[in-house]
Amino acid sequence: MDVIKKFLIMDGSALVTVADTRALTERARKLHDLSPLATAALGRTLTVAAFMSLKFKDKAAHLSITVDGGGPIGKITVCAGYGAQVRGFVENPHVDLPLNAHGKLDVGGAVGHAGNIRCVTDLRLKEPYMGQSQLVTGEISEDFAYYFTVSEQQPSAVAAGVLVNGKGVKAAGGVFIQPLPGCDDYKLTMLEDIATNFVNVSCLIDEHGVDGIIENYFSHLGMSDTEILFPRYKCVCGKRKIDALVNSLPEKEKAEILDERGEIEVVCHFCNKVYRYGREDVEDLKAKHKKK
């Protein structure tokens, strides 16, 4: 089962989040028939999104992320809601490239870095917040570290990784370290030092799990009580939402599609569920809507 553990270290000088996201990444892989490379790129982004959603206090809060680097994977779209529920897809799920110079999946090459991260966060407090930053490497972790620093004014060490083998996702997860107000230069240097341990975070998750990572790297640093969450892949589409969407199409457009194909078909990009509406269904929706 996927899990996220969150705690303070060094007398509240920094917030640490350690996430195991293997199951949700595997679910994304199966849903979208992702290549190993696409699995790594989407899995890393889903892991970051799960982490970002931890700040939600309102059950209706949500965020959406677009990573658009101009590479062969196309755009990566990921959404997250309250309780670390995430969902996402990539434009080219079968993207494949040779391994990079380090013998690893070339996520940076697939994503590209001639573009940006865009993120819309709706905390349900006031207007949604829109943030944007340039991509740095396309490897996702560095890109979000930069995004948090320039767009959300929260410097953060980000390490998100996915380990794929012949059977599927062997391990996935991330470690996030955020200095808080009051963190002095000495502690900052210590944090930077600790962060260098997580370059191969997916292997660490595979070998030690979340608890092993906490034990090995953080337990001696004066940890606060740990908050535990269970992230998962969950789509939020449903018949009522799609009904409303179909009903809101212009009459002319509905008539044209029905004349041409005999039905209106809507496919959810996040879970690939297909919703079909025949001529009668469309009329029913219209009648129902008018009654309200």
Ligand SMILES: [Zn+2]
């Ligand atoms: Zn769906």
